């Protein structure tokens with residue numbers, strides 16, 4: 001890996017961050033807060049939240065088996081993606097490399113920041129080759145984006161290939177594990193101490209059932225996390241979100257139950273989808289959704305909308321011609337979908 005100072009934008013490296021009132025107050029015992037121009041009424045919503053979400057991280061750290069200093073929390077994973085782009089990529093100079101197809105936010109964030117986005121197509125079976133990504137990279141490539149299990153294809157990426165990429169690439173590898181809870185593949189979190197150029201993204205939006213609260217996690221070396229914390233908005237995670245996250249973390253056994261149920265539903269739904277006359281190919285899934293190639297994606301999408309069932313039409317996505325992406329729902333929801341598709345006549 002190149003030294004972090006060389007990978008970071010020079011202006012960001014030099015930046016002295018905004019110090020909020022709650023930053024300067026370091027948590028010593030106090031009962032009278034006259035430092036932040038808050039209204040003393042309307043408890044508990046009157047106070048600014050902890051800018052570093054220390055209580056949330058204290059509960060999260062042992063669950064993830066990582067030190068607090070290796071954890072960044074943001075307004076969804078989307079904030080972490082955007083901050084990585086802004087911290088490391090000089091607009092109009094640097095570029096990023098990513099597999100294609102994958103999650104759309106990497107490209108949007110790159111383009112908003114005027115960072116060239118280089119797409120490397122997956123193989124026909126949706127696997128990736130580290131060598132192809134490395135060949136697309138040059139001295140201006142700061143980040144390579146991987147997503148495993150990948151969205152919208154649903155498959156895990158090969159662990160040895162991911163390791164090969166991390167070992168060979170001189171910049172940062174961002175591995176998005178938004179769907180890892182649904183996969184049998186172990187997370188790369190335990191590999192972080194071995195790989196100073198690895199950033200792992202996870203989220204409260206999927207297995208944790210908390211898309212509404214907007215809470216994303218980035219895990220990396222303390223040096224990388226410090227850079228993200230330096231450039232984030234001071235109060236990027238609001239108090240209501242922090243409280244709800246702590247409540248969910250205390251209930252993490254329930255999340256394991258949801259995941260178990262959804263994995264059972266996934267195998268039932270998969271078996272039934274595969275039998276449908278309108279199914280051309282069902283791709284195997286390590287996530288909580290299926291990519292399925294159908295006889296006519298646009299027509300079936302519209303047909304389902306007419307029945308009040310919304311799936312994602314991925315027909316215009318690389319390698320996904322005539323494909324729909326279907327989230328695993330509750331048993332009755334999945335049944336309703338299957339019944340509608342059984343009634344569909346091509």
Ligand SMILES: *Cc1c(COP(=O)(O)O)cnc(C)c1O
Nearest residue numbers: 076077078103151178203205216
């Ligand atoms: C859903 C999803 C996320 C979650 O993003 P949030 O901003 O945390 O809601 C991240 N990455 C991928 C690949 C996703 O599909």
